[in-house]
Amino acid sequence: PRYKCGNQKSCPQNYFAFKIISGAANVVGPSICFEDLVLMSNVKNNIGRGLNIALVNGTTGQLLKTDAFDMYSG
Numbered sequence: 763p764r765y766k767c768g769n770q771k772s773c774p775q776n777y778f779a780f781k782i783i784s785g786a787a788n789v790v791g792p793s794i795c796f797e798d799l800v801l802m803s804n805v806k807n808n809i810g811r812g813l814n815i816a817l818v819n820g821t822t823g824q825l826l827k828t829d830a831f832d833m834y835s836g
Contacts, residue, residue, distance in 0.1 A: 767795035802828050
């Protein structure tokens with residue numbers, strides 16, 4: 763069977779499914795999947811060098827904001 767975000771098993775009822783994949787230097791970019799919807803990725807062109815963050819409402823699951831913080835350049 764296929765589970766949300768490609769996880770290995772289903773999440774319990776009343777829990778959100780998510781998967782965060784770290785990038786590999788500048789070869790493979792990071793990605794964030796939430797409830798089977800990709801929030802950040804190379805394809806969406808909304809990732810950056812450093813910390814990539816997606817802010818999601820913990821009650822509704824609604825995406826509020828995405829951003830990247832470049833920790834190298836300050």
